[in-house]
Amino acid sequence: MKRLFSLLFIIPAVYSCSIAQDVQQKYADLITVESSKKHLTTLSSVEFEGRGTGQEGGRKAAEYIANEFRSYGLTPPVNGSYYQPVALQQIAYHAENFRIDGETWVNGKDFFVQGDHDFQDFSANEIIFVGYGIQHVNYNELSGIDVKGKVILLINEHEPTDASGKSHITKESYKSEWSSSRFKRIQELTKLQPAAIFSTGSQVAETLTKMKGRLTGGRVMLGDGNITNRNITQAIPVINISIATANKLLAKANTSVEKFKEETNKSFKPSTLQIKTPFAASMGVKVEKLGDPNVLGLLEGSDLKEEIIIISGHYDHDGILPDGTIFPGADDNGSGTTGVLELARAFSEAKKEGKGPRRSIVFIGLAAEEKGLLGSKYYTENPIFPLANTVACLNLDMIGRIDDKHLTGNHNYIHAIGTDKLSSELKQITETSNKEYTQMEIDFTYDDPKDPMRLYYRSDHYNFAQKGIPSAFFFSGLHPDYHTPNDTVDKIDFPMMVKREKLVFHITWEIANRAQRLAVDSNKE
Numbered sequence: 001m002k003r004l005f006s007l008l009f010i011i012p013a014v015y016s017c018s019i020a021q022d023v024q025q026k027y028a029d030l031i032t033v034e035s036s037k038k039h040l041t042t043l044s045s046v047e048f049e050g051r052g053t054g055q056e057g058g059r060k061a062a063e064y065i066a067n068e069f070r071s072y073g074l075t076p077p078v079n080g081s082y083y084q085p086v087a088l089q090q091i092a093y094h095a096e097n098f099r100i101d102g103e104t105w106v107n108g109k110d111f112f113v114q115g116d117h118d119f120q121d122f123s124a125n126e127i128i129f130v131g132y133g134i135q136h137v138n139y140n141e142l143s144g145i146d147v148k149g150k151v152i153l154l155i156n157e158h159e160p161t162d163a164s165g166k167s168h169i170t171k172e173s174y175k176s177e178w179s180s181s182r183f184k185r186i187q188e189l190t191k192l193q194p195a196a197i198f199s200t201g202s203q204v205a206e207t208l209t210k211m212k213g214r215l216t217g218g219r220v221m222l223g224d225g226n227i228t229n230r231n232i233t234q235a236i237p238v239i240n241i242s243i244a245t246a247n248k249l250l251a252k253a254n255t256s257v258e259k260f261k262e263e264t265n266k267s268f269k270p271s272t273l274q275i276k277t278p279f280a281a282s283m284g285v286k287v288e289k290l291g292d293p294n295v296l297g298l299l300e301g302s303d304l305k306e307e308i309i310i311i312s313g314h315y316d317h318d319g320i321l322p323d324g325t326i327f328p329g330a331d332d333n334g335s336g337t338t339g340v341l342e343l344a345r346a347f348s349e350a351k352k353e354g355k356g357p358r359r360s361i362v363f364i365g366l367a368a369e370e371k372g373l374l375g376s377k378y379y380t381e382n383p384i385f386p387l388a389n390t391v392a393c394l395n396l397d398m399i400g401r402i403d404d405k406h407l408t409g410n411h412n413y414i415h416a417i418g419t420d421k422l423s424s425e426l427k428q429i430t431e432t433s434n435k436e437y438t439q440m441e442i443d444f445t446y447d448d449p450k451d452p453m454r455l456y457y458r459s460d461h462y463n464f465a466q467k468g469i470p471s472a473f474f475f476s477g478l479h480p481d482y483h484t485p486n487d488t489v490d491k492i493d494f495p496m497m498v499k500r501e502k503l504v505f506h507i508t509w510e511i512a513n514r515a516q517r518l519a520v521d522s523n524k525e
Contacts, residue, residue, distance in 0.1 A: 021436070023355055024509050028437065028502045030346040033494045036501065039068075039338040040400070043315070044330035044489045051329060052319015053220055053368045054090055054290040061315045061337070065295040065365040068341050072348040074297030074363065077384055083293035086367050086378045089225045090288045092218025094119065095237075098281040100249070108322045110245065112207075115237035119284030122196055122237070124151040127249060129273040131264065132159055133185045139169045141270040148193045151279055153249060155257055156185055157201030160264045168268045190236045196283075197238045200246035200257065207240065218285075220371035222378060225289040237283050249275050292316065294375045295365040296384060299347050301512065304358040308385045309511055310393040310469075311361060311504070312376065312460055313340040314369030318483060330489040332482065335400030337365055339501045346505055357512035359391065366460050369397075376460035380467050391517040392426065393471040394508060395461035399500045400492040403477020405443075411493065413441040414500045415475040418456050420447070421525075423470035423518045426511075430472065433506035438499050446475075449525040453478075470518045474504055 042048070042064065049057030066082040076082045093115055095107035105111055131141045133154030160168040189197055247256045253273045264271070295315070301307070313336030317329025328334070344363040350356055362385060367375035380387065402411050420427035434442055446455045456462065461471040476496070481487040511518060 024506065025437065027346045027350040027355065028505045028509075030349055031342045031498055031501050031505060033498050035345070036338050036342055036498055037489075037492075037494055039341050040330060040334045040492060041489050043334040043337055044328040044487075046326060049320040050327040051315055051317045051334075052327075053088070053292050053316050053371055054288070055319045057319055058292050058316055058367070062293055062295050062365065062367070065315060065337065065341065066297075069295070069297030069344060069363065072297070072345050073352070074299055074344060074348060077296050077298040077362065082295055082297060084296055084379065084382075084384060085291070085293050086375055087222055087224060088220055088290040088292055088368055088371075088374060089223040090218055090220045090290055092286060092288070093284065094286050095239075095281055095283045098283075100279055101252075101277045106322065111239050111241045113237050113239050113283060114234060115283065115285075116232050116234040117237070117284050118232075119282065119286050121280070121282050122151070123278075123280040124195065125276070125278055127151045127153050127198065127275040127277060127279060129153045129250065129253065129260075129275055130189075131155060131260065131270060131272065132157075133189055134159060134169070134270075135188050136169050139268075139270060141272060142189075142192065143270070145272055147189075149195050151196045151198065152189065152194045153198040153200070153246065153275070154185065154189070155201050155246075155261070156199045156204055158261075160261075160268055162265065162268075168265075186238055190234075194236060197236060198241055198246070198249075199238055200241050200243055202243070204240045204242070220290065220368060220374065222374055225287055249277060252277055290368075292367040292375075294367050294379055297344055297363045299344070299351060299357070299361045299363070301357050301360040305360045306389055307359045307517055308390045309357075309359055309361045309508060310364060310390060310464065311340055311343055311396075311508060312364045312366055312393060313337045313396040314366040314375060314460055316366075316368055316370050316375075318370060325485055327483070327485055328488050330487050330492055331400045331476070331479070332398045332487060333369070333396075334489070335398060335476075335492065335497055336396035339396040339399055339497075339504065340365060342498075342501050343505050343508065347508070357509070359512045359517075360385075361508065361512060369460055373458075373460055373463055376463040380463045387467050387469065390464070390467075390469050392423075392511050393461050393464035393469055394504055395459055395464075395471065395473045396501075396504060397459040397473060397475055398478075399474060399476050400494075400497040401476050401479050401481075402493055402496070403479055405477060410441055411496060412439075412499075413443055413476075414503060415443045415446055415455075415473075415477055417444075417446045417459075417473040417475060418461060418465060419444075419472045420522055421456065421471075422465060422468065422520050422522050424521055425518050426470045426472060429510050430503075430507055433510060434503055437506045438503045440499060440503065447524075468520060470520060474500060476500065 318327035465471040
């Protein structure tokens with residue numbers, strides 16, 4: 001009889017648990033390959049131009065996320081807006097209206113400038129060619145020449161040698177310090193206070209080829225658009241040009257880089273030339289305020305609505321270069337942004353059908369992660385909801401590929417980083433949810449504090465963790481296309497990406513509906 005009564009109590013409990021699981025699975029299954037592919041194809045498209053911070057593509061991505069939140073019925077929590085303005089400023093070196101003999105040159109394409117000085121105008125009617133720019137007791141090309149306030153051109157490579165390869169400077173068969181240090185020449189020339197320096201040579205040309213089109217801007221940081229009391233490290237601009245470009249200038253003096261080197265190696269006579277050509281440019285450091293926002297959507301909970309769960313993913317990537325090269329960022333982090341949108345839609349549908357979470361969930365597309373986790377840093381320093389009431393942050397960053405480690409092995413995996421750093425319960429929930437619903441290998445390798453990648457510290461969850469909020473970073477790992485133009489949507493493993501999204505959904509469901517908030521009972525490195 002006792003056994004009968006026990007069974008009568010157990011059967012309803014098991015049935016109730018089964019019903020709850022069915023409900024949870026129903027809404028998880030709203031996350032699909034088709035809907036995920038639609039979002040990610042859009043976010044990584046040419047139209048979105050790599051979603052660069054401070055660029056048009058980044059603005060379009062923020063608008064796309066806000067419009068999706070609106071369509072799901074999420075509440076705009078920032079004084080009636082989905083946007084939290086982030087105080088970003090870009091400190092960048094600009095070279096504008098750059099003209100040589102009436103021809104316009106483009107920074108990052110025809111030349112690249114190194115400098116750190118206030119934005120100002122430069123002009124000259126002639127450029128002084130100083131050969132190798134060497135100032136040595138045995139060979140001084142600047143002897144008796146006043147270049148203060150003038151524009152100079154030098155060949156910043158090697159040094160004059162005889163037919164056997166012996167240096168004219170040291171008279172030895174090995175090269176002197178003037179050959180080995182291009183920086184020494186520049187340093188010594190700047191002491192003479194020229195207005196600007198044109199530098200050419202084989203190494204300069206090689207660097208220019210590698211850098212072509214890659215001048216996308218300077219340093220982005222949190223700030224109010226002002227820089228004061230900065231230490232200027234390079235007051236004289238160094239304009240690096242190719243040998244072909246230098247030869248265009250030298251042709252006006254009936255010589256070339258090759259001809260000059262050949263003649264100098266024979267004569268061992270320092271010489272300078274005046275190149276009669278007008279030069280004008282506006283160059284220097286500018287500070288610009290950027291408008292990239294965090295994008296927030298609130299799904300209000302029921303009886304525990306004052307407690308908040310953050311579901312985050314950064315939407316920015318490397319953008320578009322001046323030469324038109326686009327970094328699509330399909331995996332990094334179009335995939336994580338898609339995951340945030342998919343979870344937002346699934347939980348919104350649950351609430352519409354009366355199955356909403358007890359705790360509130362805030363879905364965030366974070367700005368400027370690639371510039372130093374700046375969007376999440378700004379949010380945690382200027383929270384829209386009290387951090388004391390924030391019970392967890394689950395961050396999705398690169399969840400769409402198969403990494404090098406798993407490429408020849410098990411593809412059914414996910415990296416979960418930081419789950420037990422602050423809360424043992426978060427790791428337990430992660431493992432239980434996976435066992436019950438998604439059955440993946442959970443790789444905790446990157447939790448090792450001795451791991452050289454130190455990935456726990458390299459995504460947006462970390463700023464929440466620093467505030468004592470249990471936080472985790474869900475990740476599919478690194479691959480050869482990381483931060484290259486080849487991170488494209490056709491390389492995404494959508495079935496695995498959706499499986500990873502569903503795992504985070506189930507973890508969130510459990511945290512949102514359990515009786516007690518996550519215990520903060522760990523303090524692991």
